[in-house]
Amino acid sequence: MTDTTDESSAAPATLRGRSSAETRSAVLDLIRASGKISRVDLARRSVLTEATISKIVKELLASGLIVQAGYAESTGGKRPVLLKLNDGGRYAVGLTMDFHSSTVVLCGPDGAELARITAAGTGVDRPELVLDRLAGDIEDLMRREGVDRSAVIGLGVASAGRRGFPQGWNVDASFFDVWEPYSVEDELAQRTGLATIRENDANCAALGEFWVSPEPHRDFITVYMSHGVGAGIVINGAIYRGVSGNAGEIGHMIAVPDGELCWCGSHGCLETVASPRAMVDQVVQDPELRVAIGVDEDTPIAEVFRRIASGAAVEHAGVRRVLEVAAGHFASAISDLVNTLDLDLVVLAGPGFSGVGEIFLRAAQERVDSTGFMRELHPITVRLASIGSETAALGAATVVLQRHLTPHRTAPLA
Numbered sequence: 001m002t003d004t005t006d007e008s009s010a011a012p013a014t015l016r017g018r019s020s021a022e023t024r025s026a027v028l029d030l031i032r033a034s035g036k037i038s039r040v041d042l043a044r045r046s047v048l049t050e051a052t053i054s055k056i057v058k059e060l061l062a063s064g065l066i067v068q069a070g071y072a073e074s075t076g077g078k079r080p081v082l083l084k085l086n087d088g089g090r091y092a093v094g095l096t097m098d099f100h101s102s103t104v105v106l107c108g109p110d111g112a113e114l115a116r117i118t119a120a121g122t123g124v125d126r127p128e129l130v131l132d133r134l135a136g137d138i139e140d141l142m143r144r145e146g147v148d149r150s151a152v153i154g155l156g157v158a159s160a161g162r163r164g165f166p167q168g169w170n171v172d173a174s175f176f177d178v179w180e181p182y183s184v185e186d187e188l189a190q191r192t193g194l195a196t197i198r199e200n201d202a203n204c205a206a207l208g209e210f211w212v213s214p215e216p217h218r219d220f221i222t223v224y225m226s227h228g229v230g231a232g233i234v235i236n237g238a239i240y241r242g243v244s245g246n247a248g249e250i251g252h253m254i255a256v257p258d259g260e261l262c263w264c265g266s267h268g269c270l271e272t273v274a275s276p277r278a279m280v281d282q283v284v285q286d287p288e289l290r291v292a293i294g295v296d297e298d299t300p301i302a303e304v305f306r307r308i309a310s311g312a313a314v315e316h317a318g319v320r321r322v323l324e325v326a327a328g329h330f331a332s333a334i335s336d337l338v339n340t341l342d343l344d345l346v347v348l349a350g351p352g353f354s355g356v357g358e359i360f361l362r363a364a365q366e367r368v369d370s371t372g373f374m375r376e377l378h379p380i381t382v383r384l385a386s387i388g389s390e391t392a393a394l395g396a397a398t399v400v401l402q403r404h405l406t407p408h409r410t411a412p413l414a
């Protein structure tokens with residue numbers, strides 16, 4: 001696509017030179033994030049001309065994606081017409097599944113959560129049983145809320161890994177082997193009759209963050225720590241997916257040259273030194289630290305991490321050292337990403353930051369403030385996610401909604 005808008009140089013860097021489809025998506029994002037907004041305010045906030053806004057709004061009204069919603073207060077002349085997203089009785093469903101629990105959410109077309117259920121986790125049950133059960137949970141939620149299947153745009157599934165594994169770092173390799181043959185999205189589409197998209201947890205967290213922010217950044221990354229470490233890269237308000245849809249595998253950036261062998265074949269990957277599993281390994285290998293937090297070599301990983309991240313253990317000098325070394329490696333990776341992508345916002349999300357988020361946050365913020373190419377060009381903010389780590393399901397629903405609203409950004413729903 002080479003059809004670019006003819007905006008003047010007054011357009012902000014994020015919109016100047018974008019294709020008309022991207023400009024249209026940006027305007028739609030503004031309407032969605034604002035709730036209700038007039039054409040004049042759209043022009044002011046997008047820094048597009050009023051003529052361009054009028055043209056785009058006309059198209060959006062004709063397509064039925066937005067509707068008129070009354071009038072704003074007059075500021076002297078005619079009262080301006082307000083515009084909003086057409087809720088039109090459409091919904092999206094989001095799902096996340098973990099070893100211990102699963103979450104299903106029902107969202108409106110603006111991404112607002114309408115209802116949720118917390119259901120059984122995967123446990124060690126066979127995948128067919130788990131998938132049957134989840135499809136039943138989704139049916140139950142729709143029935144309970146009186147939502148007809150035909151009104152649901154689609155189902156988004158937040159998952160770890162490349163093939164749709166359930167989330168969680170507290171499971172062993174055999175768990176992934178069991179799930180490997182299953183295409184979770186195909187299986188759930190078949191069972192629920194809903195168009196289903198699977199998206200990795202980091203991308204779901206990033207897109208969820210984009211949708212809940214009233215003044216969303218159009219370019220940022222969300223670093224998601226769970227079983228591994230991944231990043232959702234948002235560029236111009238859309239997820240950057242890469243050649244095979246696997247962009248953001250920052251857990252395999254090299255943190256320690258010639259370090260420990262990683263399962264991916266490289267040595268010294270970030271995951272080998274700064275994931276929950278890596279921190280757990282270091283604590284468990286040290287007899288003094290084992291005693292300090294009351295675990296032994298057979299304590300399950302999830303329990304060890306829970307103890308490491310509890311307030312008391314974090315204050316133990318030895319445990320603190322393990323966490324701070326990990327946070328230092330993590331901060332280096334963040335700095336590389338900021339310099340590579342010219343970012344001014346990095347968001348930290350996911351269960352792996354639970355209880356230790358502040359340590360990682362501080363290390364990363366100090367690093368980007370004190371070193372790196374970008375720090376003298378603009379401020380760089382590192383912050384914890386505004387939606388909780390348990391709401392990857394909400395992010396998965398927004399993946400469905402974004403594909404529906406702005407299909408040029410991604411492939412259509414299956």
Ligand SMILES: [Zn+2]
Pocket residue numbers: 251252262263264265266269271
């Ligand atoms: Zn690796």
